[in-house]
Amino acid sequence: MARKFVTRVIRHQALRSLALGLGGVAVTAGAFAPGMVMAQSRDPAYAAARASGQVGEKMDGYLGFVVTPGAALRALVDDINIKRKAAYAAKAQANNATIEEYALTSGCQLILNTRPGEKYQVPNGSWQTRGAGAPQRDSRCP
Amino acid sequence: MISPRLTHSAKAATVEAMQGGKRSRRSRLAVLPVVGAMALGACVSVKAPDKPIVIELNINIRQEVVYRLAEDAKNTIESNPEIF
Numbered sequence: 001m002a003r004k005f006v007t008r009v010i011r012h013q014a015l016r017s018l019a020l021g022l023g024g025v026a027v028t029a030g031a032f033a034p035g036m037v038m039a040q041s042r043d044p045a046y047a048a049a050r051a052s053g054q055v056g057e058k059m060d061g062y063l064g065f066v067v068t069p070g071a072a073l074r075a076l077v078d079d080i081n082i083k084r085k086a087a088y089a090a091k092a093q094a095n096n097a098t099i100e101e102y103a104l105t106s107g108c109q110l111i112l113n114t115r116p117g118e119k120y121q122v123p124n125g126s127w128q129t130r131g132a133g134a135p136q137r138d139s140r141c142p
Numbered sequence: 143m144i145s146p147r148l149t150h151s152a153k154a155a156t157v158e159a160m161q162g163g164k165r166s167r168r169s170r171l172a173v174l175p176v177v178g179a180m181a182l183g184a185c186v187s188v189k190a191p192d193k194p195i196v197i198e199l200n201i202n203i204r205q206e207v208v209y210r211l212a213e214d215a216k217n218t219i220e221s222n223p224e225i226f
Binding site: 100101 | 204
């Protein structure tokens with residue numbers, strides 16, 4: 001995932017410099033580039049908490065605590081969830097959907113994206129460890 | 143001399159009886175909503191103990207909406223790796 005992203009950033013930067021050289025197309029490419037450059041990978045503490053199964057992906061599109069967290073981890077995850085909600089809200093509005101609809105749809109994808117060993121919430125509400133196969137998801141997930 | 147006494151007592155008796163009748167009807171009407179409220183209260187308390195509240199909240203979301211948003215959600219996740 002991270003490698004894939006880096007290649008994309010490089011590709012975008014290459015595109016941007018090319019566009020700058022050409023002059024005319026610079027505005028279009030430049031509009032995409034800042035967002036891509038700003039985006040970073042996961043906070044190491046968050047990555048560690050995911051890998052160790054302390055936090056997991058919930059069905060509703062937010063992170064949940066599998067075990068009672070320490071103050072630092074709680075603050076970190078709360079912060080991520082607030083940022084997620086902000087992203088969901090903006091995208092939901094752009095797509096004429098509710099925040100909950102967009103968040104649930106994202107949850108479907110996020111559970112699919114979990115790596116073996118990571119935790120995710122199954123339709124009955126309990127936590128499950130992701131195995132090698134497909135995860136158990138909500139019946140409405142695509 | 144005799145008839146006024148009889149009229150008095152007769153009137154008094156009639157009025158008392160009528161008031162008594164009205165009172166009992168009113169009190170019966172006043173009791174009805176209380177009984178109704180108690181019956182409703184009992185219904186709610188029977189439904190209360192349910193485990194998965196999260197799932198109930200999401201029941202309004204329809205599958206077609208999820209399908210429509212899927213591609214956009216995927217893009218959002220990929221372009222914001224620091225929060226996903």
